[in-house]
Amino acid sequence: xxxxxxxxxxxxxxRHFRLFHQFVRQEFSGQFAGxxxxxxxxxxxxxxxxxxxxxxxxxxxxxxxPESFGDVPFVVFLMIGYLPWFAFADAMGRASxxxxxxxxxxxxxxxxxxxxxxxxxxVPYLVHGIAFFVFLLYLTTQxxxxxxxxxxxxxxxxxxxxxxxLVAILSAFCVFLxxxxxxxxxxxxxxxxxxxxxxxxxxxxxxxxxxxxxxxMHSFVQFxxxxxxxxxxxxxxxxxxxxxxVLSFLLGGWLFMRIKHAFGDVL
Amino acid sequence: xxxxxxxxxHKDFRIYDRPQDRLVELLLRTPRHRMFHVLQDIxxxxxxxxxxxxxxxxxxxxxxxxxxxxxxxxxSGGTIDIRGQVAALLELGAGFHPEFSGRRNxxxxxxxxxxxxDDIDAMENDIIEFSELHDFIDRPxxxxxxxxxxxxxxxxxxxxxxxxxxIDEALSVGDIAFQKKCVQRMNEFRAQNKTMVFCSHSxxxxxxxxxxxxxxxxxxxxxxxxxxxxxxxxxxxxxxxxVYTKGEEQANSHxxxxxxxxxxxxxxxxxxxxxxxELIDTIDPLxxxxxxxxxxxLNDNVICYFGFALMKDLEEVMSSYLAIDxxxxxxxxxxxxxxxxxxxxxxxxxxRVGKFHVLSGVADESGxxxxxxxxxxxxxxxxxKGWGTLVMRSSWSMQxx
Numbered sequence: 141x142x143x144x145x146x147x148x149x150x151x152x153x154x155r156h157f158r159l160f161h162q163f164v165r166q167e168f169s170g171q172f173a174g175x176x177x178x179x180x181x182x183x184x185x186x187x188x189x190x191x192x193x194x195x196x197x198x199x200x201x202x203x204x205x206p207e208s209f210g211d212v213p214f215v216v217f218l219m220i221g222y223l224p225w226f227a228f229a230d231a232m233g234r235a236s237x238x239x240x241x242x243x244x245x246x247x248x249x250x251x252x253x254x255x256x257x258x259x260x261x262x263v264p265y266l267v268h269g270i271a272f273f274v275f276l277l278y279l280t281t282q283x284x285x286x287x288x289x290x291x292x293x294x295x296x297x298x299x300x301x302x303x304x305x306l307v308a309i310l311s312a313f314c315v316f317l318x319x320x321x322x323x324x325x326x327x328x329x330x331x332x333x334x335x336x337x338x339x340x341x342x343x344x345x346x347x348x349x350x351x352x353x354x355x356x357m358h359s360f361v362q363f364x365x366x367x368x369x370x371x372x373x374x375x376x377x378x379x380x381x382x383x384x385x386v387l388s389f390l391l392g393g394w395l396f397m398r399i400k401h402a403f404g405d406v407l
Numbered sequence: 408x409x410x411x412x413x414x415x416x417h418k419d420f421r422i423y424d425r426p427q428d429r430l431v432e433l434l435l436r437t438p439r440h441r442m443f444h445v446l447q448d449i450x451x452x453x454x455x456x457x458x459x460x461x462x463x464x465x466x467x468x469x470x471x472x473x474x475x476x477x478x479x480x481x482x483s484g485g486t487i488d489i490r491g492q493v494a495a496l497l498e499l500g501a502g503f504h505p506e507f508s509g510r511r512n513x514x515x516x517x518x519x520x521x522x523x524x525d526d527i528d529a530m531e532n533d534i535i536e537f538s539e540l541h542d543f544i545d546r547p548x549x550x551x552x553x554x555x556x557x558x559x560x561x562x563x564x565x566x567x568x569x570x571x572x573x574i575d576e577a578l579s580v581g582d583i584a585f586q587k588k589c590v591q592r593m594n595e596f597r598a599q600n601k602t603m604v605f606c607s608h609s610x611x612x613x614x615x616x617x618x619x620x621x622x623x624x625x626x627x628x629x630x631x632x633x634x635x636x637x638x639x640x641x642x643x644x645x646x647x648x649x650v651y652t653k654g655e656e657q658a659n660s661h662x663x664x665x666x667x668x669x670x671x672x673x674x675x676x677x678x679x680x681x682x683x684x685e686l687i688d689t690i691d692p693l694x695x696x697x698x699x700x701x702x703x704x705l706n707d708n709v710i711c712y713f714g715f716a717l718m719k720d721l722e723e724v725m726s727s728y729l730a731i732d733x734x735x736x737x738x739x740x741x742x743x744x745x746x747x748x749x750x751x752x753x754x755x756x757x758x759r760v761g762k763f764h765v766l767s768g769v770a771d772e773s774g775x776x777x778x779x780x781x782x783x784x785x786x787x788x789x790x791x792k793g794w795g796t797l798v799m800r801s802s803w804s805m806q807x808x
Contacts (some may be wrong), residue, residue: 158518158523158524159518159521162514162518166504166507170504244501245501245502246479247474247480248497248501249477249479249495249497249501249502249520250477250479250493250495313430316427316429316430316433317427317430401481402433404479404481405420405421
């Protein structure tokens with residue numbers, strides 16, 4: 141039972157590749173359909189964000205440059221953490237509405253519903269992945285590059301799996317409990333400020349720092365910074381990432397597959 | 408070989424007092440609900456190539472049964488076994504994305520139904536052709552009228568050539584020309600030995616398109632059998648209740664089925680004569696009389712099947728006479744501008760008291776779409792001696808020993 145559910149979950153994008161592909165295309169271009177700027181927004185949004193944050197933190201707050209990463213402009217330090225977080229937050233923010241929006245489809249057409257949280261996670265990652273890629277290109281022109289960057293896709297993949305599991309759980313629970321939509325927004329704000337993204341870990345009191353190992357997003361952010369800025373990474377963070385990704389992906393998938401048959405009764 | 412077999416299926420909806428109870432129950436497996444039985448003891452088989460109609464009042468469980476067949480709902484008990492690929496039209500355009508063009512939606516919808524991409528490319532033109540949306544196919548479907556929406560959805564669902572087609576009220580929308588094509592397409596479907604499940608409030612369509620029918624009442628099968636019989640019994644039952652809900656039903660009576668679009672034929676008048684050809688408005692029981700319609704053909708090459716019905720209360724059919732059952736009656740093709748008079752002689756009026764109207768109608772070659780219908784004046788019956796509503800020819804004899 142457990143294994144057949146897991147197999148369905150893991151294999152469904154392969155088995156139903158055509159539909160998966162159609163869904164991704166639909167969601168991806170659906171985001172821009174009818175808007176004047178179209179795909180331009182993909183690039184405008186992150187650039188404007190970078191400008192805002194660099195103004196606030198370099199000009200207003202004059203945030204200290206974290207010593208452990210050497211002589212780095214604060215904006216670069218910030219953006220390395222912020223862009224992957226943005227992908228995570230975007231996917232999580234949409235999660236609660238995913239199944240509710242597709243209610244007519246789910247109740248009237250028989251298809252592998254598990255594709256919906258998968259697509260719902262993939263699309264924000266594609267969108268923000270582009271922004272991250274643009275940012276990395278910019279960094280190479282500034283003289284940053286290292287072969288260790290090849291670890292970045294691996295880390296992003298792990299973060300994607302981590303997100304997908306959570307999105308599956310959130311989207312499924314939200315069918316039964318609509319309040320989750322509000323809770324997610326609050327939770328994401330809290331999570332954002334509890335993760336050392338706009339501030340370096342060194343600003344935290346010494347005795348609180350080990351607690352951060354319980355926050356997988358911290359490990360992801362730290363990993364990206366170490367790879368990009370130092371060309372190296374520390375093993376404990378990587379272990380947390382792998383563990384979090386595998387656990388979330390499997391647990392989320394299992395929960396989703398187990399309760400998806402009840403969607404038709406509620407939606 | 409059964410294409411669909413349903414055994415002892417029942418469906419209960421759990422009613423929760425609070426929405427979160429449902430989640431708690433799913434996770435902890437402790438019951439926190441009350442049961443509502445939507446369907447009980449449903450068993451039937453549909454042999455391959457046959458079609459099944461489902462009739463019943465609103466809330467009888469028709470839609471739930473359709474959803475169970477399609478698989479979007481799971482039965483609470485019992486088994487449903489369906490062989491082959493199922494395509495469903497439960498809600499027209501359920502998978503459409505409003506911002507996308509019709510063409511993109513064809514691809515999206517077809518892959519939802521499980522069609523490989525290459526096949527979709529091959530079908531695309533046929534679908535556009537059938538839906539008659541050439542000029543609009545590259546515009547977003549949110550700009551479509553509901554009729555266009557339906558046309559596209561129906562075209563896709565039937566073009567993917569499923570083994571089993573499940574249709575919920577699809578024919579009630581769309582203009583008359585398209586309805587005609589739908590009926591044709593569904594008949595082709597039957598000819599190809601495909602299985603069909605069809606749920607409709609149009610008794611006429613159920614009767615003509617389905618071999619067997621199920622009458623659902625309060626979640627149970629009240630009757631299952633030949634569609635003509637089941638429909639007749641259901642109609643009888645609805646008519647007996649209609650007295651109380653006359654106002655409501657009147658809006659849904661045959662008058663509504665008149666085409667709004669271009670007619671191929673128009674009925675000028677409906678008359679009732681005695682056997683000597685004189686117009687009458689009263690009639691004696693057991694008298695012979697003649698029903699007559701005069702029609703004008705409005706297009707070239709029109710096939711017409713004429714029909715008459717004796718109507719009680721303007722809505723209940725007491726007796727019907729259809730040319731489609733009579734191959735010896737000419738049905739065209741007729742030329743534009745032709746005027747046609749059709750007469751049917753009826754022997755021995757069997758009503759003893761009351762009044763009635765004669766309704767005449769013209770249907771297309773499928774016999775399912777009425778171009779036009781028209782009522783005669785009210786005809787009163789001169790009551791004879793006796794009791795009861797009916798009178799029949801009778802002869803007496805007596806023996807004494």
